[in-house]
Amino acid sequence: MDTFLKQKDIYCFAALAIIIVILPVFVESKYYFIVLNVIGLNTIVVVGLNLLIGFAGQISLGHAAFYGLGSYFSGILTVNYGFPLWPAMIVGMLATGMIAYLIGYPSLKLRGHYLVMATLGFGIIVNILMGELEQFTGGHDGLIGIPQLAIGGLTFDNDLKNFYLIWSFVFLSMLAARNLLNSRVGRALRAVHGSETAANSLGINTADYKVKVFVLSAMFASISGSLYAHYITFISPSSYDFYYSIQVVTMVIVGGMGSLWGSLFGAGVLTFISEALHVAKQYHIIAYGIFLCLVLVFLPEGILVGCYHFFLRRKARKLIKRGENLNIS
Amino acid sequence: MLWARGFTTVMDFTQQIAQYIITGLTIGAIYAIVAMGFNIIHNATGIVNFAQCEFISLGGMFMYSLVVLFKVNLVVSFFISMVGVALIGALIEIGPIRHARSKEIIILIFLTIGLSEIIRGAAQEVWGTDNVGVPSFSGENPIHLLGGATIVPQHIWIFGITILIMLMLRYFFKNTLMGKAMRATAVDRRAAALAGICVNRMILLSFAFSGALGAVAGMIIAPISTTSYDTGIMLGLKGFAAAILGGYGNFVGAILGGILLGILESLGAGLISSQYKDAIAFFVLLLVLFLKPTGIMGYGESERI
Numbered sequence: 001m002d003t004f005l006k007q008k009d010i011y012c013f014a015a016l017a018i019i020i021v022i023l024p025v026f027v028e029s030k031y032y033f034i035v036l037n038v039i040g041l042n043t044i045v046v047v048g049l050n051l052l053i054g055f056a057g058q059i060s061l062g063h064a065a066f067y068g069l070g071s072y073f074s075g076i077l078t079v080n081y082g083f084p085l086w087p088a089m090i091v092g093m094l095a096t097g098m099i100a101y102l103i104g105y106p107s108l109k110l111r112g113h114y115l116v117m118a119t120l121g122f123g124i125i126v127n128i129l130m131g132e133l134e135q136f137t138g139g140h141d142g143l144i145g146i147p148q149l150a151i152g153g154l155t156f157d158n159d160l161k162n163f164y165l166i167w168s169f170v171f172l173s174m175l176a177a178r179n180l181l182n183s184r185v186g187r188a189l190r191a192v193h194g195s196e197t198a199a200n201s202l203g204i205n206t207a208d209y210k211v212k213v214f215v216l217s218a219m220f221a222s223i224s225g226s227l228y229a230h231y232i233t234f235i236s237p238s239s240y241d242f243y244y245s246i247q248v249v250t251m252v253i254v255g256g257m258g259s260l261w262g263s264l265f266g267a268g269v270l271t272f273i274s275e276a277l278h279v280a281k282q283y284h285i286i287a288y289g290i291f292l293c294l295v296l297v298f299l300p301e302g303i304l305v306g307c308y309h310f311f312l313r314r315k316a317r318k319l320i321k322r323g324e325n326l327n328i329s
Numbered sequence: 330m331l332w333a334r335g336f337t338t339v340m341d342f343t344q345q346i347a348q349y350i351i352t353g354l355t356i357g358a359i360y361a362i363v364a365m366g367f368n369i370i371h372n373a374t375g376i377v378n379f380a381q382c383e384f385i386s387l388g389g390m391f392m393y394s395l396v397v398l399f400k401v402n403l404v405v406s407f408f409i410s411m412v413g414v415a416l417i418g419a420l421i422e423i424g425p426i427r428h429a430r431s432k433e434i435i436i437l438i439f440l441t442i443g444l445s446e447i448i449r450g451a452a453q454e455v456w457g458t459d460n461v462g463v464p465s466f467s468g469e470n471p472i473h474l475l476g477g478a479t480i481v482p483q484h485i486w487i488f489g490i491t492i493l494i495m496l497m498l499r500y501f502f503k504n505t506l507m508g509k510a511m512r513a514t515a516v517d518r519r520a521a522a523l524a525g526i527c528v529n530r531m532i533l534l535s536f537a538f539s540g541a542l543g544a545v546a547g548m549i550i551a552p553i554s555t556t557s558y559d560t561g562i563m564l565g566l567k568g569f570a571a572a573i574l575g576g577y578g579n580f581v582g583a584i585l586g587g588i589l590l591g592i593l594e595s596l597g598a599g600l601i602s603s604q605y606k607d608a609i610a611f612f613v614l615l616l617v618l619f620l621k622p623t624g625i626m627g628y629g630e631s632e633r634i
Contacts, residue, residue: 059435106619116377116438117573118618120566121611128608242562246442253439286450292443293425300431 009178012261016174020167024160033159035275037231040166041224043267044173046251047260048220051177053249054258055189056210058108061245062119065126066218068240069096070225075143075235076136085149089226093219100218101211108210115214123245130237142236149230162231169227170264173220178260180216189213193258243285247274250292256302265304347478349599350592355484355553357591358491362546363568364575364583365498366539371578372515373535375434379441380421382565383448384543387414389556390452392548393461403466411544417448418540422533452558460560463551487549494545495584502580511535515578563607567594570614576624585625 027033049063073092077083083091107118131140138144149156149165156162180186191199192206200206229235247270255266270291277283299306363385370378391413395406421444429440466486471479502508513521514531522528546568547561554560567590572578575586590610598606617624 053435057435059438103615107622110622113377113434113438114618114622117569118615121570121614121618124566124611125608125615128605132604246446249439249442283450285446285453289443289446289448289450293440293447296431296436296440296443297425297429300429300433300436 013171013175013178016171016264020164020171024163030159033163035272037159037162037166038275039268039271040163040170041228041231042248042251042271043170043264044224044227045221045248046255046263046267047170047173047177048217048224049248050252050255050257050260050263051180051189051213051220052217053252054256055181055186055193056213057193058210058214059113059116059249060119060214060217061116061242061249062103062121062123062126063217063221063248064240064242064244065119065123066096066100066221067225067228067244067248068126068130068235068237069099070222071229071235071240072130072137072143072225073222074226074229075146078147079143079145080136085147085230089223089230092226093222096222097215097219100215104211104214108214109207119245120242123242127237127241130240137237140237142234144234146229146233146235148233149227156230166227166231169223173223174260174264181260185209185212247288250288254291254295254303256305259302259305262302262304266302269303344478345599346596347474349595351474351478351480351484353592353595354588355487355591356550356595357571357588358487359546359550359564359587360568360571360590361584361587362491362494362542363565364572364587365494365580366542366546367569367572368578368580368583369535369539369542371572373511373532374426374437376437376441377569378536378539379438379565380418380445380448381539381543381568382561383445383452384414384418384540385547385561385564385568386452386556386558387417387448387561388544388547389463389551389560390456390461390547390558391544392551393463393556394456396463397461403464407548410548411541414544415537415541418536418538418543419533421540422536426532426536427529449559449562456558458558460555460557462555463548465552466549481553483549483552487553490545490549494542498580507534567607567610570610573614574617574624576626579624579626582624582626589625 023036024033027036045063045067049060052058052060070089070092073095074085074088077088077091078085103118103122104115107114130137133139154161156165181189188199188204188209191202191204192209196206228239251266251270252263253266254270255264256262270288273287273291274284277287295303295306301309363381366381366384367378370376370381388410391410392406395401395409396403401409421441425440425444426437429436465481465483467482469481471481472485473479500508502512510521510526511531511534513524513526514528518528521531543561543565546564547556550556550564551560568587571587571590572583573586574590575582575584590613593613594606594609597609
């Protein structure tokens with residue numbers, strides 16, 4: 001699990017920063033910018049969700065709702081009530097966190113997979129409300145005219161500027177997740193994942209940690225949702241359905257549960273596949289399903305970590321073989 | 330508006346309520362069957378089988394293909410579809426579920442989600458996205474009841490088949506050796522294996538059973554609500570809510586939970602607002618999880634940390 005959480009991290013983060021800065025030079029078409037930005041937005045959600053799945057061992061099938069709450073809080077507060085942009089985003093994040101606490105607290109107090117049921121129900125209710133509370137949300141037609149974000153005089157009004165904005169958030173959220181996991185909290189979480197009873201007996205309040213990490217992961221999703229709303233400037237309920245929740249869960253698993261860099265990988269690969277299959281939209285579902293099943297059956301630790309382990313094993317086998325040869329000669 | 334109409338005469342109102350309850354019972358029976366399917370797999374393996382949703386869609390679509398496209402006799406197609414979906418359920422277990430390298434519950438739950446995506450995608454390829462109708466089992470002429478409410482024959486079929494299934498399942502689990510072996514596996518897998526029960530076969534059987542149950546649910550509701558490649562999602566997830574409401578893993582609970590949820594949903598849609606019809610079931614689900622997570626038939630406190 002902690003294969004990718006070592007000192008190498010600093011090189012990885014440096015590499016990520018450099019790639020983010022120079023990548024736009026190589027990207028020419030507007031279309032690829034949009035794909036990259038969507039990858040960034042998904043990565044933020046996936047990093048947050050991976051904290052929950054990979055480190056607390058709990059499933060959420062309602063992350064579309066938290067993502068959507070971020071979008072709708074930002075959208076409704078700025079469009080209908082003329083809120084300033086950044087405070088609206090922070091209000092959205094805090095409110096989403098609070099709602100997640102209300103959902104998570106009762107269901108995580110129980111042993112077993114109650115969170116998956118609660119988040120599933122919650123996700124569907126929120127999606128229905130988005131469509132039905134027309135006076136606030138614009139109903140099924142969606143909410144239009146959401147203003148673009150701006151810092152001082154700089155408005156993020158094209159894909160390149162949004163690329164830098166979104167990917168700075170990706171960078172920050174990954175850094176935050178990495179630091180959290182290498183802290184006392186992170187060690188406690190890993191202990192909880194390893195054995196709840198053992199963690200409990202060492203004085204870790206397991207339920208408390210699980211609720212906290214759930215709230216945190218909902219807030220990650222909310223930030224990403226706000227960024228999405230301000231970037232696309234149009235939101236509608238269909239972007240936040242049950243299917244999106246499954247998509248992000250798939251990204252976590254393909255990338256590797258509990259692997260930070262895997263989250264980036266999973267979000268990147270699967271978003272790209274979705275976009276590549278855009279022409280043949282009906283193959284979407286089937287492609288995701290096959291990907292999910294193959295990875296789960298053969299590489300349950302995720303593609304990146306799984307291949308890395310495979311590589312390590314081969315190396316070890318080679319070393320053993322060489323040792324044998326030496327013995328013989 | 331509805332309220333005003335309802336109160337014009339008391340008679341009218343009671344008639345309306347009776348109608349809502351009949352509709353609620355019908356849809357509740359469907360939820361009960363689906364909840365049963367969830368429970369059987371949960372008891373055998375401890376996982377939530379999200380592919381249950383797809384069993385329902387497949388049941389409906391198999392029925393449509395056989396009856397409407399290939400003009401096969403209704404009864405024959407009913408049994409062919411049931412066996413067909415049961416086989417698909419069994420295949421899911423023999424293939425991916427049994428051969429998954431990790432047996433962690435969380436991985437297996439995700440696996441059922443992935444499998445249901447594959448099945449849904451394939452169904453979309455085969456049948457397209459249109460809603461299609463299936464003829465009723467016996468005519469469409471509504472029967473008038475005492476209170477002035479009406480009931481279509483298909484509702485009676487749904488009640489009849491549901492009751493028959495429940496009785497058969499009861500007989501199977503209480504009186505046959507195989508049923509007892511399945512119950513033993515549910516209680517303690519290792520002990521069951523020590524007693525000479527082939528646990529793998531019991532798990533295989535439970536997947537086949539819940540496939541058959543899902544298919545039946547999809548087939549008997551199809552003439553009323555039409556069917557498509559993804560009808561199963563909502564029905565399945567609501568059946569799941571019914572299972573929780575009744576107490577997850579509890580068979581009597583599944584029936585009570587299904588019927589209660591069906592009636593609540595139908596009354597809520599009729600008296601409060603039909604727009605929020607789908608939200609009602611999940612609202613009930615959340616309430617149950619927060620207030621009494623063991624459900625109505627669950628005994629004792631669920632394990633609190």
